[in-house]
Amino acid sequence: MSSAAAGGPQGCLAQNEWLCGEYLRTRQSELLDATVEHIWITALSIAIALLLALPLAVAARRWRAARAPALAVTTILYTVPSLAMFALLLPVFGLSAAVVVTGLVLYSLTVLVRNILAGLDAVPGEAREAARGMGYGSGRLLFEVELPLALPALLAGVRIATVTAVSLTTVGAIVGYGGLGNLIYDGMESFFKAQVLTASAICVVLAVVADLLLLWLQRALTPWTRARTRKRAVRGPSAPTAASTHDLVGKAG
């Protein structure tokens, strides 16, 4: 790295080294722009997916007949590889960020609908009966009893969907809207090692930071789950919760 400090023709940029402080210094604004694009594409996709997933999950719960087809469609969507998903959306939206955002919304929707459904299914019947006995209507029951109790599963879904979306946004480089993926793509074409490694590393950092922020949010919003986890740990291993079961099925690529 001493050569990096020296700069000039002998510097790490000229040598095309993997680790290069000079690259970080000279391309700061490019890296920042790519990171900002990466964040808004991911955040927008998760926000839209969440807005769509809630009514879909509630509907799939109310009309039992809609449940099996809804889950089948989401499974099919989730199986489609990301490059194919973006390519299939190309004729609909052209070369635009909408291709990437729509693809990510479809993937996130799958995780969120499944997790919210699992969370709603896990609401104890007694809690529901008690609320009804107290005169709660179905709307109040949903918003004041069922959704709060399904919140841990929902947030677990948001964490999985967010980390997945941060990683899949890079593939958006194929239509020119991949955030840090654009830098990876350009770096690949020009064999620019420092750019590829730096952009990849920032991607991983983004995913980890997003995951930790959401974990913190999850703890802050659902303080009761921590007490329960501690109690369960004393009693010994338990059956996996709905959310952790879904953790076993990953999505990437």
Place this chain on the structure above:
Amino acid sequence: MGILTDVWTWLTTGSHWTGDGGVLQRLGEHIYLTGVCLLLSCALALPLALWLGHVGRGGALAVNLSNAGRAVPTFAVLVLLSMGPLGRYGDWATIVALVLFALPPLLTNAYTGVREADREVVEAARGMGMTGLQLLRQVELPLALPLIMTGVQTAAVQLVATATLAALPGGGGLGRLITAGFGNYDTPQVVAGALLVAVLALLVERTLTLAERLLDPMRRRPARSPAPT
């Protein structure tokens, strides 16, 4: 929708299927890559996960590996490996990247499957004097099989997806139809390639779901559960 007709025309044009870089060659490459890497990753991951599950060690690692795998962009790893020293050895950069991303679901599911095999059944088998190996082969493995197969299925779908992305840094497979289409501003080819990839992924998923049902040792023992004691 004029694009649909164009895609149909592309798919029904014989010359797109045969010859160098045609659909059949790319499909063959894709299936070869996916198959070889699935075998390799199963051979690496399953014995390790079964053993770890049997002795009950390394659980945090086996479970967190899946979460870590999710955070690392597949595209970045493919590009990094193809630009590294491995890139000089033809397909090896692609194969290593594919195997790396297939390992987490295999490890996590197989480990969880063995750990969550009914502890009372395992204890009973141990009480009957089964050795560690007998226990693993005759009790834990059959009980863990559904989750192991879920892991294999997830890994296979993942491999089909990663093999598609491998086309970006210049690997083979059906993804090449998509990248070549982008390169020539040939939207019908892009969509046709994407359709073929999607169909292949869905076929792999369906086939392995069926295989899972056929292989499940509990399948032949329907609801006749013994009375609780």
